[in-house]
Amino acid sequence: MHSWVDGQPADSVPLKDRGLAYGDGLFETIAVKAGQPVLLDRHLQRLAEGCRRLALVADHALVRSEVLAYATALGDGVLKLILTRGDSLRGYGINPGAPVRRILQGSPPAAYSQAHGADGIRLFPCVTRLSEQPLLAGLKHLNRLEQVIARAEWQDAEHAEGLMLDMSGRVIEGVFSNLFLVRNGVLLTADLNRCGVAGVMRAEILAQAQALGTPVVVADISLEQLQSADEVFVCNSVYGIWPVRDCAAMSWPVGPLTRKLQGIVRTLLDI
Amino acid sequence: MHSWVDGQPADSVPLKDRGLAYGDGLFETIAVKAGQPVLLDRHLQRLAEGCRRLALVADHALVRSEVLAYATALGDGVLKLILTRGDSLRGYGINPGAPVRRILQGSPPAAYSQAHGADGIRLFPCVTRLSEQPLLAGLKHLNRLEQVIARAEWQDAEHAEGLMLDMSGRVIEGVFSNLFLVRNGVLLTADLNRCGVAGVMRAEILAQAQALGTPVVVADISLEQLQSADEVFVCNSVYGIWPVRDCAAMSWPVGPLTRKLQGIVRTLLDI
Numbered sequence: 107m108h109s110w111v112d113g114q115p116a117d118s119v120p121l122k123d124r125g126l127a128y129g130d131g132l133f134e135t136i137a138v139k140a141g142q143p144v145l146l147d148r149h150l151q152r153l154a155e156g157c158r159r160l161a162l163v164a165d166h167a168l169v170r171s172e173v174l175a176y177a178t179a180l181g182d183g184v185l186k187l188i189l190t191r192g193d194s195l196r197g198y199g200i201n202p203g204a205p206v207r208r209i210l211q212g213s214p215p216a217a218y219s220q221a222h223g224a225d226g227i228r229l230f231p232c233v234t235r236l237s238e239q240p241l242l243a244g245l246k247h248l249n250r251l252e253q254v255i256a257r258a259e260w261q262d263a264e265h266a267e268g269l270m271l272d273m274s275g276r277v278i279e280g281v282f283s284n285l286f287l288v289r290n291g292v293l294l295t296a297d298l299n300r301c302g303v304a305g306v307m308r309a310e311i312l313a314q315a316q317a318l319g320t321p322v323v324v325a326d327i328s329l330e331q332l333q334s335a336d337e338v339f340v341c342n343s344v345y346g347i348w349p350v351r352d353c354a355a356m357s358w359p360v361g362p363l364t365r366k367l368q369g370i371v372r373t374l375l376d377i
Numbered sequence: 378m379h380s381w382v383d384g385q386p387a388d389s390v391p392l393k394d395r396g397l398a399y400g401d402g403l404f405e406t407i408a409v410k411a412g413q414p415v416l417l418d419r420h421l422q423r424l425a426e427g428c429r430r431l432a433l434v435a436d437h438a439l440v441r442s443e444v445l446a447y448a449t450a451l452g453d454g455v456l457k458l459i460l461t462r463g464d465s466l467r468g469y470g471i472n473p474g475a476p477v478r479r480i481l482q483g484s485p486p487a488a489y490s491q492a493h494g495a496d497g498i499r500l501f502p503c504v505t506r507l508s509e510q511p512l513l514a515g516l517k518h519l520n521r522l523e524q525v526i527a528r529a530e531w532q533d534a535e536h537a538e539g540l541m542l543d544m545s546g547r548v549i550e551g552v553f554s555n556l557f558l559v560r561n562g563v564l565l566t567a568d569l570n571r572c573g574v575a576g577v578m579r580a581e582i583l584a585q586a587q588a589l590g591t592p593v594v595v596a597d598i599s600l601e602q603l604q605s606a607d608e609v610f611v612c613n614s615v616y617g618i619w620p621v622r623d624c625a626a627m628s629w630p631v632g633p634l635t636r637k638l639q640g641i642v643r644t645l646l647d648i
Contacts, residue, residue, distance in 0.1 A: 109392050111392070116392070117391060117392055118389035118390060118391050118392060119389060119390060119392060119397060120388060120389050121380050121382070121387070121388055121389060121390060121480060121482055122482075123397065124525075125397045126390060126394065126396045126397045126459070126461075126519070127404075127459075127519070127521075128400070128519065128520075128521035128522065128524070128525055129399070129400030129519055129520050129521060129522055130521070130522060130525050133398075135467075160522070160525075160526070161529065184467065186467065188397070188398075190397075191525075195484070196406075196455065196457070196484050196487075197528075197553070198521065198524045198525050198527075198528035198552060198553060199528050199529075200525065200528070200529055209392060211392055211393075213466070213467050216467075234512060235510075237508035237509055237510035237513075238508055238509070238544060239506075239508035239523065239544075241505060241523075241526055242508075242522060242523075242526075247522055248397070248398070248399065248400055248522075249399075249400050249520035249521070249522045250398075250399035250400060250401070250469065250520070251399065251400055251401060251431070251513060251518055251519075251520045252510065252512075252513075253399070253469045254395075254399055254401050254431075254462075254469050254471065255431070255512055255513075256469075257468075257469035257470050257471070258432065258470075258471055258473075273509060273510075281469060282468070282469060
Protein backbone atom coordinates (compact mmCIF):
# COMPACT_ATOMS: atom_id res chain seq x y z
CA MET A 107 0.00 0.00 0.00
CA HIS A 108 1.16 3.52 -0.80
CA SER A 109 2.76 5.50 2.02
CA TRP A 110 1.46 8.83 3.26
CA VAL A 111 3.45 11.89 4.26
CA ASP A 112 1.45 14.56 6.10
CA GLY A 113 -1.74 12.92 4.93
CA GLN A 114 -0.81 12.77 1.23
CA PRO A 115 0.37 9.76 -0.81
CA ALA A 116 4.17 10.01 -1.07
CA ASP A 117 7.18 7.73 -1.19
CA SER A 118 9.95 10.10 -0.11
CA VAL A 119 10.95 12.81 2.36
CA PRO A 120 13.01 15.95 1.74
CA LEU A 121 16.76 15.61 2.27
CA LYS A 122 16.47 18.31 4.94
CA ASP A 123 14.26 16.13 7.14
CA ARG A 124 15.73 15.95 10.65
CA GLY A 125 14.77 12.30 10.89
CA LEU A 126 17.37 11.61 8.22
CA ALA A 127 19.92 14.15 9.45
CA TYR A 128 19.90 13.28 13.18
CA GLY A 129 17.37 10.52 13.80
CA ASP A 130 15.34 13.36 15.34
CA GLY A 131 11.97 11.68 15.72
CA LEU A 132 9.91 8.78 17.02
CA PHE A 133 8.16 5.76 15.56
CA GLU A 134 5.49 3.17 16.32
CA THR A 135 5.04 -0.23 14.69
CA ILE A 136 1.38 -1.20 14.93
CA ALA A 137 -0.29 -4.51 14.07
CA VAL A 138 -3.43 -4.02 11.97
CA LYS A 139 -6.16 -6.69 11.91
CA ALA A 140 -9.28 -6.33 9.74
CA GLY A 141 -8.64 -2.61 9.41
CA GLN A 142 -8.19 -2.07 13.17
CA PRO A 143 -4.88 -0.88 14.70
CA VAL A 144 -4.24 -3.19 17.67
CA LEU A 145 -3.48 -1.53 21.03
CA LEU A 146 -3.84 1.88 19.38
CA ASP A 147 -4.40 3.78 22.62
CA ARG A 148 -1.19 2.41 24.12
CA HIS A 149 0.77 3.23 20.95
CA LEU A 150 -0.52 6.81 20.85
CA GLN A 151 0.05 7.22 24.58
CA ARG A 152 3.72 6.21 24.24
CA LEU A 153 4.07 8.46 21.19
CA ALA A 154 2.60 11.42 23.08
CA GLU A 155 4.98 10.79 25.98
CA GLY A 156 7.90 10.67 23.54
CA CYS A 157 6.77 13.95 21.93
CA ARG A 158 6.58 15.55 25.36
CA ARG A 159 10.08 14.41 26.33
CA LEU A 160 11.65 15.42 22.99
CA ALA A 161 9.61 18.65 22.69
CA LEU A 162 8.07 17.49 19.41
CA VAL A 163 4.89 19.38 18.58
CA ALA A 164 2.26 17.07 17.05
CA ASP A 165 -1.48 17.35 16.49
CA HIS A 166 -2.32 14.10 18.25
CA ALA A 167 -5.97 14.07 17.19
CA LEU A 168 -4.85 14.36 13.57
CA VAL A 169 -2.28 11.58 14.05
CA ARG A 170 -4.99 9.32 15.47
CA SER A 171 -7.43 10.00 12.64
CA GLU A 172 -4.73 9.39 10.01
CA VAL A 173 -3.69 6.12 11.62
CA LEU A 174 -7.32 4.96 11.73
CA ALA A 175 -7.90 5.88 8.08
CA TYR A 176 -4.64 4.26 6.97
CA ALA A 177 -5.39 1.07 8.93
CA THR A 178 -8.83 0.83 7.33
CA ALA A 179 -7.23 1.01 3.90
CA LEU A 180 -4.46 -1.45 4.86
CA GLY A 181 -6.81 -4.15 6.15
CA ASP A 182 -4.33 -6.70 7.54
CA GLY A 183 -0.65 -5.97 8.01
CA VAL A 184 1.79 -3.79 9.89
CA LEU A 185 1.55 -0.02 10.02
CA LYS A 186 4.66 1.99 10.74
CA LEU A 187 4.15 5.55 11.95
CA ILE A 188 7.12 7.94 12.04
CA LEU A 189 7.07 11.47 13.41
CA THR A 190 10.12 13.62 12.65
CA ARG A 191 10.94 17.18 13.68
CA GLY A 192 10.39 18.28 10.06
CA ASP A 193 12.98 20.15 8.05
CA SER A 194 16.01 22.04 9.26
CA LEU A 195 18.84 24.10 7.99
CA ARG A 196 22.33 23.08 9.08
CA GLY A 197 22.86 22.60 12.82
CA TYR A 198 21.31 20.82 15.78
CA GLY A 199 19.26 23.84 16.89
CA ILE A 200 15.51 23.36 16.74
CA ASN A 201 12.73 25.71 15.73
CA PRO A 202 10.44 25.49 18.78
CA GLY A 203 6.83 24.96 17.82
CA ALA A 204 7.51 23.80 14.25
CA PRO A 205 5.06 20.99 13.43
CA VAL A 206 6.31 17.43 13.03
CA ARG A 207 6.27 15.53 9.74
CA ARG A 208 3.88 12.54 9.82
CA ILE A 209 4.87 9.43 7.88
CA LEU A 210 2.69 6.31 7.54
CA GLN A 211 3.94 3.14 5.86
CA GLY A 212 2.15 -0.18 5.46
CA SER A 213 3.49 -3.68 4.96
CA PRO A 214 1.97 -7.17 4.79
CA PRO A 215 1.51 -9.20 7.98
CA ALA A 216 4.84 -10.23 9.52
CA ALA A 217 6.02 -13.62 8.23
CA TYR A 218 7.47 -15.17 11.40
CA SER A 219 7.48 -18.95 11.78
CA GLN A 220 4.49 -20.31 13.72
CA ALA A 221 6.99 -22.50 15.56
CA HIS A 222 8.39 -19.48 17.40
CA GLY A 223 5.17 -19.11 19.36
CA ALA A 224 4.34 -22.80 19.55
CA ASP A 225 7.72 -24.29 20.53
CA GLY A 226 9.65 -21.28 21.83
CA ILE A 227 12.82 -19.69 20.51
CA ARG A 228 16.55 -19.49 21.08
CA LEU A 229 18.01 -16.10 22.05
CA PHE A 230 21.38 -15.10 20.63
CA PRO A 231 23.61 -13.68 23.40
CA CYS A 232 24.52 -10.29 21.88
CA VAL A 233 27.90 -8.80 22.70
CA THR A 234 26.55 -5.33 21.87
CA ARG A 235 25.51 -3.58 25.07
CA LEU A 236 22.88 -0.87 25.44
CA SER A 237 24.30 2.49 26.48
CA GLU A 238 22.69 4.27 29.41
CA GLN A 239 20.91 7.54 28.63
CA PRO A 240 18.00 8.38 30.96
CA LEU A 241 16.89 11.26 28.69
CA LEU A 242 16.11 8.79 25.89
CA ALA A 243 15.37 5.61 27.85
CA GLY A 244 12.00 4.02 27.16
CA LEU A 245 11.36 6.03 23.99
CA LYS A 246 10.95 4.42 20.58
CA HIS A 247 13.10 7.08 18.90
CA LEU A 248 14.88 6.97 15.55
CA ASN A 249 18.42 6.53 16.97
CA ARG A 250 18.64 2.76 16.57
CA LEU A 251 22.24 2.03 15.60
CA GLU A 252 22.73 -0.14 18.68
CA GLN A 253 19.90 -2.40 17.50
CA VAL A 254 21.29 -2.49 13.95
CA ILE A 255 24.72 -3.54 15.25
CA ALA A 256 23.27 -6.10 17.65
CA ARG A 257 20.98 -7.64 15.01
CA ALA A 258 23.99 -8.06 12.69
CA GLU A 259 25.72 -10.30 15.26
CA TRP A 260 23.91 -13.41 14.04
CA GLN A 261 22.73 -14.53 10.59
CA ASP A 262 21.61 -18.10 11.29
CA ALA A 263 17.88 -18.94 11.41
CA GLU A 264 18.31 -20.85 14.68
CA HIS A 265 18.14 -17.69 16.76
CA ALA A 266 14.89 -15.74 16.42
CA GLU A 267 15.96 -12.91 18.71
CA GLY A 268 18.98 -11.60 20.63
CA LEU A 269 19.47 -10.82 24.31
CA MET A 270 20.81 -7.37 25.16
CA LEU A 271 22.42 -6.29 28.44
CA ASP A 272 23.27 -2.74 29.41
CA MET A 273 26.80 -1.43 29.94
CA SER A 274 26.62 -2.49 33.59
CA GLY A 275 25.63 -6.06 32.69
CA ARG A 276 21.95 -5.83 33.63
CA VAL A 277 19.49 -7.88 31.55
CA ILE A 278 17.34 -5.40 29.58
CA GLU A 279 15.50 -6.66 26.50
CA GLY A 280 15.68 -8.27 23.07
CA VAL A 281 16.82 -6.44 19.94
CA PHE A 282 13.19 -5.88 18.85
CA SER A 283 11.30 -7.25 21.87
CA ASN A 284 10.89 -6.81 25.59
CA LEU A 285 11.80 -9.64 27.94
CA PHE A 286 9.89 -11.17 30.86
CA LEU A 287 10.89 -13.69 33.53
CA VAL A 288 8.71 -15.75 35.82
CA ARG A 289 10.32 -16.54 39.19
CA ASN A 290 8.40 -18.19 42.03
CA GLY A 291 5.08 -17.08 40.58
CA VAL A 292 6.20 -13.45 40.12
CA LEU A 293 6.29 -11.83 36.68
CA LEU A 294 9.43 -9.72 36.30
CA THR A 295 10.60 -7.33 33.58
CA ALA A 296 13.46 -4.85 33.40
CA ASP A 297 13.32 -1.29 34.67
CA LEU A 298 13.80 0.87 31.55
CA ASN A 299 14.82 4.15 33.18
CA ARG A 300 18.40 4.00 31.85
CA CYS A 301 17.97 2.35 28.45
CA GLY A 302 15.62 0.15 26.44
CA VAL A 303 12.31 0.66 24.68
CA ALA A 304 9.16 0.57 26.84
CA GLY A 305 7.13 -1.64 24.52
CA VAL A 306 3.40 -1.34 24.09
CA MET A 307 2.97 -5.11 24.41
CA ARG A 308 5.11 -5.03 27.57
CA ALA A 309 2.67 -2.51 29.08
CA GLU A 310 -0.31 -4.61 27.99
CA ILE A 311 1.17 -7.79 29.48
CA LEU A 312 1.89 -6.04 32.78
CA ALA A 313 -1.74 -4.90 32.90
CA GLN A 314 -3.12 -8.30 31.92
CA ALA A 315 -0.98 -10.09 34.51
CA GLN A 316 -2.16 -7.72 37.23
CA ALA A 317 -5.76 -8.34 36.17
CA LEU A 318 -5.07 -12.08 36.60
CA GLY A 319 -3.82 -11.41 40.13
CA THR A 320 -0.23 -12.30 39.22
CA PRO A 321 2.36 -10.35 41.23
CA VAL A 322 4.32 -8.08 38.89
CA VAL A 323 7.75 -6.51 39.49
CA VAL A 324 9.61 -3.98 37.34
CA ALA A 325 13.21 -3.89 38.52
CA ASP A 326 16.85 -4.36 37.58
CA ILE A 327 17.51 -7.95 36.48
CA SER A 328 20.83 -9.76 36.82
CA LEU A 329 22.11 -12.57 34.60
CA GLU A 330 21.88 -14.83 37.66
CA GLN A 331 18.18 -14.02 38.02
CA LEU A 332 17.65 -14.75 34.34
CA GLN A 333 19.54 -18.04 34.58
CA SER A 334 17.50 -19.25 37.55
CA ALA A 335 14.11 -18.12 36.14
CA ASP A 336 11.26 -20.65 35.95
CA GLU A 337 10.00 -19.27 32.64
CA VAL A 338 11.28 -16.70 30.14
CA PHE A 339 9.50 -15.07 27.22
CA VAL A 340 9.87 -12.15 24.83
CA CYS A 341 7.11 -9.99 23.38
CA ASN A 342 6.30 -7.21 20.97
CA SER A 343 3.19 -5.66 19.50
CA VAL A 344 3.46 -7.49 16.16
CA TYR A 345 4.19 -11.13 17.05
CA GLY A 346 2.76 -11.16 20.58
CA ILE A 347 4.64 -13.61 22.86
CA TRP A 348 7.39 -16.09 22.06
CA PRO A 349 8.49 -18.44 24.85
CA VAL A 350 12.30 -18.55 25.22
CA ARG A 351 13.86 -22.02 25.41
CA ASP A 352 17.50 -21.11 25.71
CA CYS A 353 20.23 -18.51 25.43
CA ALA A 354 23.84 -19.69 25.24
CA ALA A 355 24.28 -22.14 28.17
CA MET A 356 21.03 -21.13 29.90
CA SER A 357 17.76 -22.97 29.25
CA TRP A 358 14.19 -22.84 30.49
CA PRO A 359 11.00 -24.86 30.07
CA VAL A 360 7.97 -23.29 28.38
CA GLY A 361 5.83 -22.68 31.44
CA PRO A 362 2.19 -22.20 32.38
CA LEU A 363 2.13 -18.42 32.95
CA THR A 364 3.80 -17.90 29.56
CA ARG A 365 1.11 -20.05 27.93
CA LYS A 366 -1.71 -18.28 29.76
CA LEU A 367 -0.48 -14.80 28.76
CA GLN A 368 0.20 -16.04 25.23
CA GLY A 369 -3.43 -17.07 24.93
CA ILE A 370 -4.64 -13.64 26.06
CA VAL A 371 -2.29 -11.85 23.66
CA ARG A 372 -3.29 -14.12 20.75
CA THR A 373 -6.89 -13.06 21.25
CA LEU A 374 -5.84 -9.40 21.16
CA LEU A 375 -3.78 -9.87 18.00
CA ASP A 376 -6.26 -12.35 16.49
CA ILE A 377 -3.45 -14.78 15.61
CA MET B 378 22.87 24.61 -4.92
CA HIS B 379 20.88 21.49 -5.81
CA SER B 380 21.58 18.36 -3.79
CA TRP B 381 22.74 15.09 -5.30
CA VAL B 382 21.63 11.57 -4.41
CA ASP B 383 23.81 8.82 -5.86
CA GLY B 384 25.33 11.32 -8.27
CA GLN B 385 22.03 12.69 -9.60
CA PRO B 386 20.27 15.96 -8.74
CA ALA B 387 17.56 15.17 -6.17
CA ASP B 388 15.91 16.75 -3.17
CA SER B 389 14.49 13.71 -1.40
CA VAL B 390 15.17 10.14 -0.28
CA PRO B 391 12.82 7.14 -0.29
CA LEU B 392 10.83 6.58 2.90
CA LYS B 393 12.51 3.17 3.16
CA ASP B 394 15.95 4.72 3.59
CA ARG B 395 17.63 3.31 6.71
CA GLY B 396 19.08 6.72 7.51
CA LEU B 397 15.54 7.89 8.19
CA ALA B 398 14.34 4.66 9.80
CA TYR B 399 17.24 4.05 12.20
CA GLY B 400 19.86 6.78 11.72
CA ASP B 401 21.80 3.98 10.04
CA GLY B 402 24.57 5.95 8.39
CA LEU B 403 27.38 8.48 8.68
CA PHE B 404 27.99 12.08 7.70
CA GLU B 405 30.74 14.62 7.13
CA THR B 406 30.44 18.40 7.16
CA ILE B 407 33.18 19.83 4.94
CA ALA B 408 34.24 23.46 4.48
CA VAL B 409 34.64 24.36 0.80
CA LYS B 410 36.87 27.27 -0.25
CA ALA B 411 37.23 28.32 -3.90
CA GLY B 412 35.89 24.96 -5.01
CA GLN B 413 38.27 22.97 -2.78
CA PRO B 414 37.05 20.73 0.07
CA VAL B 415 39.24 21.61 3.09
CA LEU B 416 40.93 18.69 4.92
CA LEU B 417 39.33 16.28 2.44
CA ASP B 418 41.74 13.42 3.14
CA ARG B 419 40.99 13.54 6.85
CA HIS B 420 37.24 13.64 6.23
CA LEU B 421 37.37 10.66 3.88
CA GLN B 422 39.66 8.77 6.23
CA ARG B 423 37.21 9.17 9.13
CA LEU B 424 34.33 8.23 6.83
CA ALA B 425 36.15 5.08 5.69
CA GLU B 426 36.85 4.13 9.31
CA GLY B 427 33.17 4.64 10.15
CA CYS B 428 32.14 2.48 7.19
CA ARG B 429 34.51 -0.24 8.35
CA ARG B 430 33.15 -0.19 11.91
CA LEU B 431 29.47 -0.13 10.83
CA ALA B 432 30.01 -2.59 7.93
CA LEU B 433 28.80 -0.02 5.39
CA VAL B 434 29.93 -0.87 1.87
CA ALA B 435 30.93 2.26 -0.06
CA ASP B 436 32.89 2.89 -3.24
CA HIS B 437 35.31 5.32 -1.66
CA ALA B 438 36.91 6.40 -4.94
CA LEU B 439 33.46 7.30 -6.24
CA VAL B 440 32.65 9.19 -3.03
CA ARG B 441 35.87 11.19 -3.40
CA SER B 442 35.24 12.06 -7.03
CA GLU B 443 31.65 13.13 -6.30
CA VAL B 444 32.75 15.32 -3.39
CA LEU B 445 35.39 16.98 -5.58
CA ALA B 446 32.90 17.60 -8.40
CA TYR B 447 30.26 18.94 -6.00
CA ALA B 448 32.76 21.22 -4.26
CA THR B 449 33.87 22.65 -7.61
CA ALA B 450 30.26 23.48 -8.43
CA LEU B 451 29.61 24.89 -4.92
CA GLY B 452 32.57 27.26 -4.92
CA ASP B 453 32.45 28.60 -1.36
CA GLY B 454 30.27 27.14 1.38
CA VAL B 455 29.67 24.02 3.39
CA LEU B 456 29.25 20.58 1.87
CA LYS B 457 27.40 17.93 3.83
CA LEU B 458 27.97 14.34 2.78
CA ILE B 459 25.68 11.60 4.14
CA LEU B 460 26.11 7.88 3.54
CA THR B 461 23.17 5.68 4.56
CA ARG B 462 22.76 1.91 4.41
CA GLY B 463 20.26 2.36 1.56
CA ASP B 464 16.75 0.95 1.65
CA SER B 465 15.34 -1.74 3.84
CA LEU B 466 12.17 -3.64 4.46
CA ARG B 467 10.92 -3.75 8.03
CA GLY B 468 13.41 -4.84 10.69
CA TYR B 469 16.91 -4.06 11.88
CA GLY B 470 18.54 -6.85 9.86
CA ILE B 471 20.96 -5.69 7.19
CA ASN B 472 21.60 -6.94 3.69
CA PRO B 473 25.37 -7.48 3.80
CA GLY B 474 27.10 -6.01 0.78
CA ALA B 475 24.23 -3.73 -0.25
CA PRO B 476 25.72 -0.44 -1.49
CA VAL B 477 25.26 2.73 0.53
CA ARG B 478 23.19 5.72 -0.64
CA ARG B 479 25.33 8.82 -1.23
CA ILE B 480 23.81 12.22 -0.42
CA LEU B 481 25.53 15.56 -1.05
CA GLN B 482 24.05 18.85 0.12
CA GLY B 483 25.52 22.34 -0.18
CA SER B 484 24.90 25.46 1.84
CA PRO B 485 26.37 28.99 1.94
CA PRO B 486 29.40 29.70 4.14
CA ALA B 487 28.56 29.48 7.85
CA ALA B 488 27.45 32.84 9.27
CA TYR B 489 29.14 32.81 12.69
CA SER B 490 30.07 36.10 14.32
CA GLN B 491 33.70 37.13 13.72
CA ALA B 492 33.80 38.00 17.42
CA HIS B 493 33.71 34.31 18.36
CA GLY B 494 37.19 33.79 16.93
CA ALA B 495 38.52 37.24 17.81
CA ASP B 496 37.32 37.62 21.40
CA GLY B 497 36.46 34.06 22.43
CA ILE B 498 33.14 32.56 23.45
CA ARG B 499 31.09 31.50 26.44
CA LEU B 500 30.25 27.81 26.79
CA PHE B 501 26.84 26.83 28.11
CA PRO B 502 27.18 24.09 30.79
CA CYS B 503 24.86 21.42 29.33
CA VAL B 504 22.98 19.16 31.73
CA THR B 505 22.62 16.55 28.97
CA ARG B 506 25.35 13.95 29.34
CA LEU B 507 26.86 11.79 26.60
CA SER B 508 26.10 8.09 26.98
CA GLU B 509 29.01 5.66 26.78
CA GLN B 510 29.01 3.29 23.79
CA PRO B 511 32.47 2.17 22.62
CA LEU B 512 31.01 0.60 19.45
CA LEU B 513 29.90 4.03 18.22
CA ALA B 514 32.40 6.32 19.98
CA GLY B 515 34.37 8.61 17.70
CA LEU B 516 32.08 8.10 14.69
CA LYS B 517 30.12 10.91 13.07
CA HIS B 518 27.01 8.75 12.73
CA LEU B 519 23.40 9.80 12.21
CA ASN B 520 22.20 9.02 15.78
CA ARG B 521 22.43 12.56 17.13
CA LEU B 522 19.50 12.95 19.51
CA GLU B 523 21.85 13.70 22.42
CA GLN B 524 23.22 16.70 20.51
CA VAL B 525 19.70 17.85 19.58
CA ILE B 526 18.63 17.73 23.24
CA ALA B 527 21.80 19.41 24.46
CA ARG B 528 21.61 22.20 21.87
CA ALA B 529 18.02 22.92 22.95
CA GLU B 530 19.20 23.69 26.51
CA TRP B 531 20.01 27.30 25.65
CA GLN B 532 18.46 29.83 23.27
CA ASP B 533 20.33 33.00 24.16
CA ALA B 534 22.97 34.39 21.79
CA GLU B 535 25.47 34.84 24.65
CA HIS B 536 26.55 31.20 24.51
CA ALA B 537 28.07 30.14 21.20
CA GLU B 538 28.55 26.49 22.21
CA GLY B 539 27.78 24.06 25.03
CA LEU B 540 30.03 21.89 27.16
CA MET B 541 29.18 18.19 27.32
CA LEU B 542 30.33 15.69 29.95
CA ASP B 543 29.87 11.94 29.80
CA MET B 544 27.73 9.92 32.23
CA SER B 545 30.73 9.57 34.54
CA GLY B 546 31.36 13.33 34.64
CA ARG B 547 34.39 13.41 32.35
CA VAL B 548 34.83 16.49 30.15
CA ILE B 549 34.33 15.34 26.53
CA GLU B 550 33.48 17.97 23.91
CA GLY B 551 31.14 20.69 22.71
CA VAL B 552 27.76 20.00 21.12
CA PHE B 553 29.21 20.53 17.61
CA SER B 554 32.91 20.98 18.44
CA ASN B 555 35.85 19.27 20.05
CA LEU B 556 37.48 20.79 23.11
CA PHE B 557 41.16 21.42 23.90
CA LEU B 558 42.92 22.52 27.09
CA VAL B 559 46.41 23.93 27.54
CA ARG B 560 47.99 23.10 30.90
CA ASN B 561 51.62 23.85 31.72
CA GLY B 562 52.53 23.98 28.03
CA VAL B 563 50.81 20.66 27.23
CA LEU B 564 47.92 20.47 24.77
CA LEU B 565 45.21 18.14 26.08
CA THR B 566 42.03 16.78 24.53
CA ALA B 567 39.58 14.08 25.60
CA ASP B 568 39.98 10.38 24.88
CA LEU B 569 36.98 9.52 22.68
CA ASN B 570 36.92 5.74 23.12
CA ARG B 571 33.64 5.74 25.08
CA CYS B 572 31.72 8.62 23.45
CA GLY B 573 32.16 11.77 21.42
CA VAL B 574 32.93 12.55 17.79
CA ALA B 575 36.58 12.38 16.71
CA GLY B 576 36.59 15.61 14.74
CA VAL B 577 38.65 16.16 11.63
CA MET B 578 39.84 19.55 12.91
CA ARG B 579 40.77 17.91 16.23
CA ALA B 580 43.00 15.47 14.34
CA GLU B 581 44.54 18.32 12.31
CA ILE B 582 45.23 20.40 15.44
CA LEU B 583 46.87 17.43 17.17
CA ALA B 584 49.12 16.98 14.13
CA GLN B 585 49.93 20.70 13.84
CA ALA B 586 50.76 20.97 17.54
CA GLN B 587 53.10 18.00 17.31
CA ALA B 588 54.77 19.59 14.29
CA LEU B 589 55.32 22.71 16.42
CA GLY B 590 57.00 20.57 19.10
CA THR B 591 54.14 21.08 21.56
CA PRO B 592 53.58 18.09 23.87
CA VAL B 593 50.16 16.56 23.15
CA VAL B 594 48.10 14.31 25.43
CA VAL B 595 44.84 12.49 24.64
CA ALA B 596 43.34 11.32 27.95
CA ASP B 597 40.36 11.47 30.27
CA ILE B 598 39.77 15.04 31.48
CA SER B 599 38.16 15.98 34.80
CA LEU B 600 36.20 19.14 35.53
CA GLU B 601 39.01 20.09 37.95
CA GLN B 602 41.55 19.87 35.11
CA LEU B 603 39.29 22.01 32.93
CA GLN B 604 38.84 24.57 35.68
CA SER B 605 42.58 24.93 36.29
CA ALA B 606 43.55 25.02 32.60
CA ASP B 607 45.72 27.90 31.32
CA GLU B 608 43.84 28.11 28.00
CA VAL B 609 40.71 26.48 26.60
CA PHE B 610 39.43 26.40 23.03
CA VAL B 611 36.90 24.58 20.87
CA CYS B 612 37.25 23.66 17.20
CA ASN B 613 35.50 22.17 14.22
CA SER B 614 36.17 21.87 10.53
CA VAL B 615 33.85 24.72 9.53
CA TYR B 616 34.69 27.57 11.91
CA GLY B 617 38.22 26.54 12.87
CA ILE B 618 39.12 27.57 16.44
CA TRP B 619 37.18 29.65 18.95
CA PRO B 620 38.94 30.54 22.22
CA VAL B 621 36.76 29.84 25.28
CA ARG B 622 36.51 32.64 27.83
CA ASP B 623 34.19 31.08 30.34
CA CYS B 624 31.74 28.34 31.22
CA ALA B 625 29.46 28.84 34.23
CA ALA B 626 31.77 29.90 37.11
CA MET B 627 34.99 28.91 35.29
CA SER B 628 36.96 31.40 33.21
CA TRP B 629 40.20 31.43 31.23
CA PRO B 630 42.32 33.97 29.39
CA VAL B 631 42.76 33.71 25.62
CA GLY B 632 46.30 32.37 25.54
CA PRO B 633 49.29 32.23 23.20
CA LEU B 634 49.06 28.58 22.07
CA THR B 635 45.39 29.10 21.20
CA ARG B 636 46.32 32.15 19.10
CA LYS B 637 49.19 30.33 17.39
CA LEU B 638 47.02 27.34 16.43
CA GLN B 639 44.20 29.66 15.41
CA GLY B 640 46.53 31.35 12.94
CA ILE B 641 47.55 28.03 11.40
CA VAL B 642 43.93 26.87 11.12
CA ARG B 643 42.84 30.21 9.60
CA THR B 644 45.35 29.69 6.84
CA LEU B 645 43.96 26.21 6.19
CA LEU B 646 40.37 27.46 6.11
CA ASP B 647 41.32 30.72 4.36
CA ILE B 648 39.26 32.77 6.84
